[in-house]
Amino acid sequence: MNKETDQGILTSESIQIILAAGTAAPTFKLQFEHGKFVSLEDFRGRALILAFYPADWSAVCGDQMALYNEILPDFTDLGAELLGVSVDGVWCHAAFAKARNLKFPLLADFEPKGEVARRYGVYRKADGTTERALFVIDPAGTIAWSYLSPIELNPGANGILAALEELQAKKGSK
Amino acid sequence: MSLDSTAMLKLPVSERDHIQGPAHAPVILVEYGDYECPICGAAYVTVKEIQQALGDRLGFVFRNFPLTQMHPHASDAAQAAEAAGAQGSFWEMHDMLFENQDDLGREQIARYAESLGLDATRLMDELISGTYAKRVRDDFRSGVKSGVNGTPTFFINDVRYDGPRDVESMVAALNASCAEAD
Numbered sequence: 001m002n003k004e005t006d007q008g009i010l011t012s013e014s015i016q017i018i019l020a021a022g023t024a025a026p027t028f029k030l031q032f033e034h035g036k037f038v039s040l041e042d043f044r045g046r047a048l049i050l051a052f053y054p055a056d057w058s059a060v061c062g063d064q065m066a067l068y069n070e071i072l073p074d075f076t077d078l079g080a081e082l083l084g085v086s087v088d089g090v091w092c093h094a095a096f097a098k099a100r101n102l103k104f105p106l107l108a109d110f111e112p113k114g115e116v117a118r119r120y121g122v123y124r125k126a127d128g129t130t131e132r133a134l135f136v137i138d139p140a141g142t143i144a145w146s147y148l149s150p151i152e153l154n155p156g157a158n159g160i161l162a163a164l165e166e167l168q169a170k171k172g173s174k
Numbered sequence: 175m176s177l178d179s180t181a182m183l184k185l186p187v188s189e190r191d192h193i194q195g196p197a198h199a200p201v202i203l204v205e206y207g208d209y210e211c212p213i214c215g216a217a218y219v220t221v222k223e224i225q226q227a228l229g230d231r232l233g234f235v236f237r238n239f240p241l242t243q244m245h246p247h248a249s250d251a252a253q254a255a256e257a258a259g260a261q262g263s264f265w266e267m268h269d270m271l272f273e274n275q276d277d278l279g280r281e282q283i284a285r286y287a288e289s290l291g292l293d294a295t296r297l298m299d300e301l302i303s304g305t306y307a308k309r310v311r312d313d314f315r316s317g318v319k320s321g322v323n324g325t326p327t328f329f330i331n332d333v334r335y336d337g338p339r340d341v342e343s344m345v346a347a348l349n350a351s352c353a354e355a356d
Contacts (some may be wrong), residue, residue, distance in 0.1 A: 024326070044213065060291070063323065063324040064323070064324075065242065066241050066244050067318070067323060067324065069243045069244075070241055070242065070243055070314070071318050074318070078212065100243070101244065102243075102244045103243070114324065153323070154323035154324055155323065156318065156321045156322060156323035157318045158181065158318060158319050158321045159322075161318065162317060
């Protein structure tokens with residue numbers, strides 16, 4: 001076991017632990033279109049949903065992204081932006097987004113492969129893909145909620161909505 | 175905060191719902207579905223067989239979960255069923271739409287309304303002006319909050335059913351819930 005410390009989380013070659021609520025969200029800068037990048041810092045002051053999924057085109061992912069596409073106006077109403085993340089490259093993402101009419105960016109965790117997923121503790125080394133995992137990051141850049149889904153199950157959006165509603169309630173009570 | 179592994183129906187079955195069979199049946203099956211989704215089309219046939227098998231021990235509720243970005247006619251179809259419901263023919267239109275999944279354009283919907291003996295002009299006016307758009311969206315939202323993660327999603331007595339969707343498996347699950355309710 002080759003243990004190493006990365007962003008304060010103990011990781012190993014094969015097993016990773018998903019970052020928990022209360023942890024500062026690791027920074028990232030990834031391409032979402034050829035030559036265009038977004039970074040965590042771009043979302044300061046707003047809530048951010050990061051949806052890691054194993055691959056473009058697989059059936060369950062399609063359902064999950066289709067569902068989020070549909071519920072996007074509700075995420076926006078709750079003051080949040082949504083980013084999908086997988087290890088697929090930008091051209092693959094572009095074709096997938098076009099085929100499914102997706103209205104939110106898909107980030108390519110492509111080179112070095114899965115680096116951002118590793119920072120969040122959601123890389124599957126054996127498969128060479130990310131886990132199916134959700135993060136809600138608060139406007140200050142702290143993880144407010146995280147969830148690791150069984151890889152074959154679409155986790156839906158109820159957990160995300162509950163986390164966003166809790167953030168709104170906190171903001172309201174301040 | 176953790177996500178409950180068992181997703182529960184957040185909006186209880188009530189008078190706002192369309193229900194086939196007794197409202198106080200020992201087992202209530204709720205489906206969140208999309209008229210343009212082929213898997214829901216297959217489930218439509220399954221549900222008919224399940225209804226035959228359980229008879230008046232089963233109440234069946236259908237709620238709208240149109241994936242409109244993927245299925246261009248799904249929202250119209252859902253609203254058409256609601257508009258038909260306002261004329262007392264929700265289930266007739268529900269069946270008509272599922273039996274004609276590949277023909278859900280507005281012209282066809284108007285024809286279906288006529289063939290069911292409905293006031294087609296009123297139904298189309300309500301469709302075009304979005305009279306039932308909010309109702310459909312409310313169904314959709316209640317589904318998302320309850321953990322609907324694709325179509326169709328079923329709930330048996332308020333608990334999401336994640337098992338196989340063949341008649342035999344579903345009848346067994348429904349019978350088990352029936353036995354618990356007795």
